[in-house]
Amino acid sequence: MKKKLAFVASVGVVALALTGCSGSSSADPKTIELWTSWSEGEATAETLDPLIQAWADDKGYTVNQTNFTYDQIHEKLIASAAGGNLPDVVWGLPEYVGEFSKLGILADVSDAWDSWGDADQVSDAVKSSMTVDGQVVGFPYETTARAYLVHDDLLAAANVQVPTTWDDVLAVGSKVQDATDSSFYGLTGAGVREPQELLVYLAQQGLSIAEEQDGGGFANTWNDNPDELAKATEVFEFYQDLLASGSVNENSATYGWEDTDENFATGLTASFVTGNWMAERETTNADTMGDVSVHPIPYPTDGEPATYIESKPIFTMANSDSLEASTELAQQFASEEWQTAAFADRSSLSSVSTDSKWSKDFAALLDTGVTYPPISLGEVTQDMIDALAMVLQDDQSPEDAAIWLGDAINEALETSGDAAGS
Amino acid sequence: MRVGADSRKTTNRRFVILALSPALLFLAVLIGYPLVTVLTDAFQDAHLVNPGVGGFVGLDNFHKVVSDPHFFPAVSNTLVWTIGSVIGEFVVGLSAALLLNRKMRGQGLFRVATFIPWLVPIVVAGMTWEWMLNPDFGIINSLLTSTGLVDSPINFLGDKEWAMSTVIFVNVWRSFPYYTISFLAAMQAIPDELFEAAALDGANAWRRFWSVTMPQLRSVSLIIVFIHLIWTAVNFDFIWVMTQGGPNYATMTLPILIYRYSLQQFDVGAASALSTIMFLGTSLIFVVYYRYRRRLSDEIVG
Numbered sequence: 001m002k003k004k005l006a007f008v009a010s011v012g013v014v015a016l017a018l019t020g021c022s023g024s025s026s027a028d029p030k031t032i033e034l035w036t037s038w039s040e041g042e043a044t045a046e047t048l049d050p051l052i053q054a055w056a057d058d059k060g061y062t063v064n065q066t067n068f069t070y071d072q073i074h075e076k077l078i079a080s081a082a083g084g085n086l087p088d089v090v091w092g093l094p095e096y097v098g099e100f101s102k103l104g105i106l107a108d109v110s111d112a113w114d115s116w117g118d119a120d121q122v123s124d125a126v127k128s129s130m131t132v133d134g135q136v137v138g139f140p141y142e143t144t145a146r147a148y149l150v151h152d153d154l155l156a157a158a159n160v161q162v163p164t165t166w167d168d169v170l171a172v173g174s175k176v177q178d179a180t181d182s183s184f185y186g187l188t189g190a191g192v193r194e195p196q197e198l199l200v201y202l203a204q205q206g207l208s209i210a211e212e213q214d215g216g217g218f219a220n221t222w223n224d225n226p227d228e229l230a231k232a233t234e235v236f237e238f239y240q241d242l243l244a245s246g247s248v249n250e251n252s253a254t255y256g257w258e259d260t261d262e263n264f265a266t267g268l269t270a271s272f273v274t275g276n277w278m279a280e281r282e283t284t285n286a287d288t289m290g291d292v293s294v295h296p297i298p299y300p301t302d303g304e305p306a307t308y309i310e311s312k313p314i315f316t317m318a319n320s321d322s323l324e325a326s327t328e329l330a331q332q333f334a335s336e337e338w339q340t341a342a343f344a345d346r347s348s349l350s351s352v353s354t355d356s357k358w359s360k361d362f363a364a365l366l367d368t369g370v371t372y373p374p375i376s377l378g379e380v381t382q383d384m385i386d387a388l389a390m391v392l393q394d395d396q397s398p399e400d401a402a403i404w405l406g407d408a409i410n411e412a413l414e415t416s417g418d419a420a421g422s
Numbered sequence: 423m424r425v426g427a428d429s430r431k432t433t434n435r436r437f438v439i440l441a442l443s444p445a446l447l448f449l450a451v452l453i454g455y456p457l458v459t460v461l462t463d464a465f466q467d468a469h470l471v472n473p474g475v476g477g478f479v480g481l482d483n484f485h486k487v488v489s490d491p492h493f494f495p496a497v498s499n500t501l502v503w504t505i506g507s508v509i510g511e512f513v514v515g516l517s518a519a520l521l522l523n524r525k526m527r528g529q530g531l532f533r534v535a536t537f538i539p540w541l542v543p544i545v546v547a548g549m550t551w552e553w554m555l556n557p558d559f560g561i562i563n564s565l566l567t568s569t570g571l572v573d574s575p576i577n578f579l580g581d582k583e584w585a586m587s588t589v590i591f592v593n594v595w596r597s598f599p600y601y602t603i604s605f606l607a608a609m610q611a612i613p614d615e616l617f618e619a620a621a622l623d624g625a626n627a628w629r630r631f632w633s634v635t636m637p638q639l640r641s642v643s644l645i646i647v648f649i650h651l652i653w654t655a656v657n658f659d660f661i662w663v664m665t666q667g668g669p670n671y672a673t674m675t676l677p678i679l680i681y682r683y684s685l686q687q688f689d690v691g692a693a694s695a696l697s698t699i700m701f702l703g704t705s706l707i708f709v710v711y712y713r714y715r716r717r718l719s720d721e722i723v724g
Contacts, residue, residue, distance in 0.1 A: 075685055078470060099688075102471040189580075190668055251557045254580030254669040259556060268558050376471050378686035389670035393582070415689065417472035 029321045032056075032329060033087035034065045035073055047342040048333075055332055061325055081105045086317045088326040094129050094311055095192075095381070097137060098374040102417070106137040107316040112327045113139070118336050121349040129371045130313040138313025139334035140348035144275045145365040146200065146308045148298060153291040154180050154270035162271075162293070166238050166300050174246030176270045183249035186264060186272035187242055189392055191256035195384035196308045197273060201238060203306035203370040204299040205231040209380060209409055210373045210418070217420030218375050218413055222406035229402055234300065236391045236398030243392065253392040265289060273297050275310070276346055279358040294361035296368070309369025311348055376416035383408040460701075463694035470688035483695035492671055492679060493696075500675040502586060503593075503661070504654045508647060510594035515601020516639075520631075522602065523609045533606075540599035548663030551592045555579055579665050582672040589664050589673055593654070601646055608642040609635065644718060648711035652704050676700050 034052070038045040049065075056063040068076065070093050077096075080086045081103050092100070100106050113119055113127075113136045122140060130138040150162050158179035163169045169185050176184035188194045199209065207228060210218040222228045242248045249269065252260060257274075264272040265281040267288040282289045299305050314333050320326045332338055339347040345359040353359045387405035390396040413419035464483055467475045487493055522533050539547070554560050557575035566572045578588040612635065620630045658677040661667060667674035667682075676696065684693035 078685060078688070082470065099471055102473075104473075190666070249558070251575075251577045251580055254577065259558070263558055266559065376688065378688060382682065382686055386670075389668075393670045412687075415469070415472065415687065417469070417474045 028062075030060065031062045031064060032089060032320075032322055032326050034063050034329070035076075035087050035090045036065060036067050037070050037073055037091050038067060040067060044342050048338070051332075051338055051341060052329075055329065059325060059328075061322070061329075063329070077105070078103070084319075086319060088317055088320040088322060089330050090315045090317065091141065092138065092313050092315050094313065094371050095377045097130055097132060097313060098372070098418070099376045099378065100315065101132040101137055101374065102376060105317055105319070106132075107318040107320065107323060107327065108135040108137065109139065109316055109327050109330070110134075110136045112331055116331060116334075118334065118349055118351075121336070121351045122334075123348075123350070123366060125309060125366070125369050125371075126311040126348050129309065129311045132374045138315045139330050140311045141314045141333040141339075142343050142346050143309065143311040143348035143366070144277070144346045145310070145362050145369050146196070146273050146275055146297065147362050147365055148271060148273050148295040149264065149278060150271040150293050150295060151182070151264075151267055151288070151291050152293050154182050154267065158184075158270075160184070162295055163298050164296070165298055169247055169298050170238075170241050170245045172245075172247055177246060180270065182268055182270045183247075183252075183263075184270050185242060185247040186260050186269045186274075187239065187248050187252050188257055188260050189253040189255050189388065190385070191258075192381070193257040193260070194388060195381040196310075198235070198384050198388060199370065199372065200273070200297060200306055200308045201235045202232065204297075204303040205235055206304065207231055207235070208370075208373065209384070210375055210413060212373065213420035215420060218373055218418050219420050220406045220409040220413070223403055229399070229406070232402035232406070233399045236387070236401045238300075239388060240391045240395075240398060276358040276362045279345065279356070292357075294357050296365060305365075305368045306370050307365045307368050309366060309371050311371065375413065375418040379412035379415065380409055383412060457701075460694045460697050463690050464698045466691055466694075468690035468694070470684075470690055472688070479691065483691040484699070486692050487683075487696045487699065490679075492674060495671060496674045496676050496679045499586065499673060500655055500677075503590060503673070503675055504651060506587075506590040507593045507597070507654045508650050510590060511597045511601050511650060512643070512647060514594055515598040516605055518598060518602040519605035519609060520635075522606055536602055537599045539596045540603075542596065544596070544659050545663050547592070547596050548660055551595075552579060552664050555588065580669050582669055585665055585669055585672045589661055592664065593657075593660055596660075597650070600650075604642050604646050605639060608639050612638045641718060641722070644711070644714055648707060648714075651707050655704060655707070656700065 036048075038048070045067075052063050052065060055061075066087075070091075073090060073092065074096060077086070077090060077100065086105060116139075119127075126140050126143055127136065130136060130140065148162075154176060155162065158172075158176040160172050160176055161168075163172065172184050174184070176182060188197055202209065207222070210220050213219050222232045243250055243253060249255075249263070252263075252269075255263075260269070260272060261274060261278065261281075263269040264274060265278065265285040265288065278289070278292070282292075296305050297307055314330045316323065316327045316330050334348060336349055336351060339349050339352045344352055345354050345356060346362075347353065353363055383405055387401045387408070390401040390404065391398055410419065465478055465480060467477055467479045467482070469475050518536050522529065522536060526532075542550075554562050555578040557563050557577045557580070560575075562578070563572075563575035567575060576584060578584045616634050616638075617630055620634050625633060656677055657675075658681060661673050661675055661678060662681070665673045667678040677700070680693050680696050680700070683689045683696060
């Protein structure tokens with residue numbers, strides 16, 4: 001009997017060794033697993049590392065910080081949720097709010113928000129971007145808007161004024177290209193940035209990809225409303241006209257943000273809608289970034305100004321063994337002290353800013369900011385990319401693309417359970 | 423005496439079980455469990471973010487996958503990607519092995535240089551080629567236009583006409599050294615006497631290659647071709663890094679479609695159904711390999 005027990009025990013030891021014998025990654029209630037997405041060695045990381053360490057020492061916790069790309073965080077968190085092995089505190093993107101809420105993994109931090117001394121420095125738009133069904137599920141650790149960046153020297157060389165409307169953009173056509181060899185305007189035709197741009201142009205026409213319905217749930221209403229469909233069609237027409245007029249580089253129909261940002265930083269594109277992370281390029285591309293000015297994104301003559309507001313939430317996981325301390329750590333990232341130290345030019349707090357154009361000129365656009373509705377976005381953003389491919393790559397009619405996208409979004413909402421009546 | 427023999431047998435059996443248990447546990451936990459989960463999820467309405475669905479749905483997931491307008495183009499792309507890559511790798515790998523098998527000055531240096539692409543991580547290789555092929559600032563287009571070979575830059579990864587052949591080319595570039603290593607090892611095991619006898623019979627270099635070298639490479643060819651057919655068919659990272667299946671689905675293969683079902687649409691049922699279909703397809707490749715292997719072994723043994 002003893003021999004049998006020893007045999008079973010030895011097999012068990014091997015099994016545990018093989019499977020790693022781990023439950024939750026933060027089984028120790030005095031250890032907090034923190035997932036971030038900063039660039040190692042850059043200023044943000046250099047500043048935050050000692051702040052995190054000092055907080056951990058002060059509170060008597062150990063913080064295990066691991067760095068991933070945002071894509072990795074997204075995938076790992078979904079996989080971890082399925083396996084029930086989640087970290088405690090996680091940096092996220094606004095696109096994740098709806099999905100992670102539906103997974104049921106986010107802690108409700110409404111009480112911590114209400115008692116937070118800096119809460120009144122956060123705009124309603126930012127707070128609502130991390131609120132689902134009345135519950136706050138994150139603290140904003142970084143907030144930026146998109147702006148229209150212009151190489152003034154290139155436009156001056158072509159004797160072109162900074163455009164304010166879509167018509168102005170299209171009227172320039174290939175003038176800048178002819179005069180400077182740099183394409184005039186930019187668009188993103190692939191990757192995560194592409195649907196964000198489309199979201200802005202739709203918002204400038206007063207459209208949303210999915211509206212919350214009276215009885216609960218979301219729906220795209222373009223195909224039920226001829227006016228909305230006409231406006232959505234105009235958006236897709238604008239994309240097609242950008243290519244046809246010669247205002248944009250034809251290759252940009254398949255470019256992701258890596259290519260488009262690089263082209264703007266090096267002056268291959270004279271103007272482009274992007275974010276204030278381009279400030280870093282003033283150092284790496286000093287020769288070409290010195291003439292950049294910041295403007296509102298051009299909008300349709302009969303529309304309204306709008307920009308994409310990217311307010312990044314830091315989440316606390318609902319099943320954290322150290323929920324209170326984890327929530328406090330998350331809140332620290334959004335605090336005035338940490339924001340001033342690490343996010344001064346892209347803070348969510350109105351009290352934190354710098355005098356640079358990358359801070360105040362971008363902050364001036366926040367009032368016109370829009371963001372995604374709190375739905376599962378994976379399939380919806382892919383549908384937005386596919387609809388743009390219809391007009392930019394397959395030369396299909398803008399109206400067909402708008403009709404297709406409206407239907408595709410509603411199908412995606414049904415599948416994810418976000419649709420009205422689901 | 424009899425009792426001692428029985429005791430030894432029991433001890434041996436226990437030792438065998440104990441020695442095998444890590445491997446068995448490894449197979450059960452890391453291969454068996456996920457495989458069974460995928461096979462069962464393929465028949466379930468499983469969705470990661472929609473708790474409102476669930477339960478046995480028969481063949482609905484398979485119907486959904488096959489009805490997807492991207493399914494058959496993805497099957498076609500997977501076949502083109504796999505067969506194109508393996509043919510390219512075989513031809514380039516064999517050619518490189520033949521060259522490196524010749525005695526020449528700097529032979530060691532050339533051999534090391536040939537293996538470099540294989541040492542580069544896939545992500546690094548993919549991203550480097552992506553930048554090199556960029557139509558606006560890539561060095562390849564710069565060379566092509568400055569030498570007058572093309573009038574205007576080619577959008578290799580953004581043009582649907584070029585995208586698949588480009589990713590196949592880059593895959594061949596990275597993978598051919600594996601073939602070269604394998605062929606080189608096999609060539610060096612061919613007895614010189616066979617070549618000398620063929621030469622005495624009047625066979626020229628071309629004839630010696632087809633009548634001596636190639637028959638001796640049949641066994642290693644069979645292994646690496648079938649291994650690469652499976653590896654390439656199920657490969658995800660290379661295409662994902664370079665095109666993410668684009669432009670507009672031009673390089674969408676089945677593994678990328680599985681990724682989109684699971685981690686973009688969170689439709690685990692559909693992802694599992696497509697994974698099951700792929701599993702059956704790759705199993706078929708293995709069965710074909712096994713039959714060829716047996717036939718070849720019979721021929722070699724005589």
